[in-house]
Each structure stands twice: as C-alpha cells, then as structure tokens.
Amino acid sequence: MASVKLERIIEKMKLENLTPELDISKIKITQPDINRPALQVAGYFEHFEATRLQIIGFVEYTYMESLPRERKEEIYARILSCDIPAFVFCRELKPDELFMKTAIENNVPILMTKKATSAFMAEIIRWLNVKLAPCISVHGVLVDIFGEGVLITGESGIGKSEAALELIKRGHRLVTDDAVEIRKVSDDTLVGSAPDITKHFIELRGIGIVDVKMLFGVSSVRDTQTIDLVIRLEDWDKEKEYDRLGLEEEYTEYLGNKVACHNIPIRPGRNLAVICESAAINHRQKKMGYNAAQELYRRVQESLLRKRDDEEDD
Known part of the structure; x- marks a missing residue:
C-alpha cells in the first residue's frame, strides 16, 4: 500500500510542529482523504475515520474553546486515544494547554499552518491524491x-x-x-x-x-x-x-x-x-x-449527394 511519511507532509505543506518532543519518524499517511472532527468534538464517534489527518478550522476551534473544562477532559481523552496520525490547526490557531497535554500523553502530533482551512484542505487533498494514487511502471x-x-x-x-x-x-x-x-x-x-x-x-x-x-x-x-x-x-x-x-x-x-x-x-x-x-x-x-477524418467523410458524402442529384436532373 502506498504511503507518505508525516515528515514529508510537514516539509511540503510548511507546517509548524507544536509537539517536537514526539517521535514522528514512523508515522505514515495511507489515504488522501482528510477529516474535520466537528461531530467528534460534539461527542458523536460513530463512523469516525481516525486514520485520516484531522483538520481543525475556526468553527471547531471556537466550539472547543466554549466547552467547560470537565467536558473538554472527556472529549479530548476520547478523541486523542484513537490511532490518529496527526491534528492540523489552521489559521495559526493554537490549541489550549489541556489539548496539548492530552495529545502528548497519547503520542498524537499537533501541527499548525497559517493557511485558511478550505485552502489548506484543497491543497493537501490534491497533493495526497497524486502521491497515494495507484501506480504502475511501463x-x-x-x-x-x-x-x-x-x-x-x-x-x-x-x-x-x-x-x-x-x-x-x-x-x-x-x-x-x-x-x-x-x-x-x-x-x-x-x-x-x-x-x-x-x-x-x-x-x-x-x-x-x-x-x-x-x-x-x-x-x-x-x-x-x-x-x-x-x-x-x-x-x-x-x-x-x-x-x-x-x-x-x-x-x-x-x-x-x-x-x-x-x-x-x-x-x-x-x-x-x-x-x-x-x-x-x-x-x-x-x-x-474538430475531427479531420469526419470532415473528409462529410465532404465525400456531400459530393456523392450532389452527383446523384445532378444525374437525376439530367
């Protein structure tokens, strides 16, 4: 199965690693799809694609900030206990101390980008689609x-x-x-x-x-x-x-x-x-x-029709 190292993604997308103490050398991405965990932050974990890169935008970030501490502890512990390759915070949004502490405890890298959420998602999906596409050599x-x-x-x-x-x-x-x-x-x-x-x-x-x-x-x-x-x-x-x-x-x-x-x-x-x-x-x-062969065929057909019409007139 094709894969891309997380280190390569950080280098290509110019991401800032907020958890440099974690070893990310063995983390690989195996699918081009990403996930915005809005529902998971709200507490719904059915069909959660934990193996994808998790993207946090302004909406998810403001919702997380509005949660009381007890709810944060519950949600953070559950979501970060999954086998997640990395979280990426867009727009230079920095996670709170509790999120960082829980992420480090669960060995989940936290990354950050200056780019807007939609622009970053489009760029990384396009790049991963090429890198992880089925490949043959001829x-x-x-x-x-x-x-x-x-x-x-x-x-x-x-x-x-x-x-x-x-x-x-x-x-x-x-x-x-x-x-x-x-x-x-x-x-x-x-x-x-x-x-x-x-x-x-x-x-x-x-x-x-x-x-x-x-x-x-x-x-x-x-x-x-x-x-x-x-x-x-x-x-x-x-x-x-x-x-x-x-x-x-x-x-x-x-x-x-x-x-x-x-x-x-x-x-x-x-x-x-x-x-x-x-x-x-x-x-x-x-x-x-424009198809030259079809144009020639059309001219030949028109010529034959004209010839037939001329013969009928005679």
Missing part, C-alpha cells in the same frame, strides 16, 4: 508536446529515445525516458513521472547516457505530465493493413483508464518527431471539437 518515453502528454511505446531499440531527443530539439519537453511511472489520480486522469534515479536522463545507443537538463536547459524538461495520447511504434509490415483515415479512435488501457492510441509503423525516411507532433496537434483538435 517501458516507454513521455514527452510534453504542445501541452499534450504523449507516451511513446514500442519494442526496445525501435527509436523511442531518438524521437524524444528530436522533439526536445524542436522545443518540446521531456518527462521521462525508458521507465514511466503512471499514477491514476482520478477516473479520467493519468499522470506520468520519472523514477528519481533516471530523471532527466536519456539513453542513446552508441552514445550512452545524456543529461537533457544540462544539455538543453531547464525549459526542456518537466517533472510530471498528464498522459493524453499513446503512440505505439512498430516495425513496418507490408502485409498488414494500417488505418489511413482514423475515423474510428483506438484506445489502450492503463489502471482502468482508457487513453487514445495510435499505432505508427516505422520505416527508413519517416520523420518520427514530425509524426508525433502532428498526432499531438490532431488529438488536441479532436478535444476541441
């Missing part, structure tokens, strides 16, 4: 072409890295070469990234390892990119019939998400970089509502 090259994430796949040695290098020289950006980590961040979105070890490197047979970031500058690389299109390279087979119109969209599937896919035959003289650029622009046009 063999290929991921390139950002005109804002479209194009995953180039194919057998080893077919020319994926060479195509990526030419695309970089034409002003596009490399995400990863050889190994692509694909994360399903939603039912509609796949995000690709590079393993830390091979980030920004390309392997070229006969030359070796090339550092794209050092050679072409920081504008030639990016860390992550949504996967919008898959281009599968294959050796040209003269016996095989290839799609020449593109009326019917083909798809491939990763982690249950469908992605548009083109099978591109390779033979000497074909410029892979230009083909990949054209495929990316064409895919972008389709998303904007």
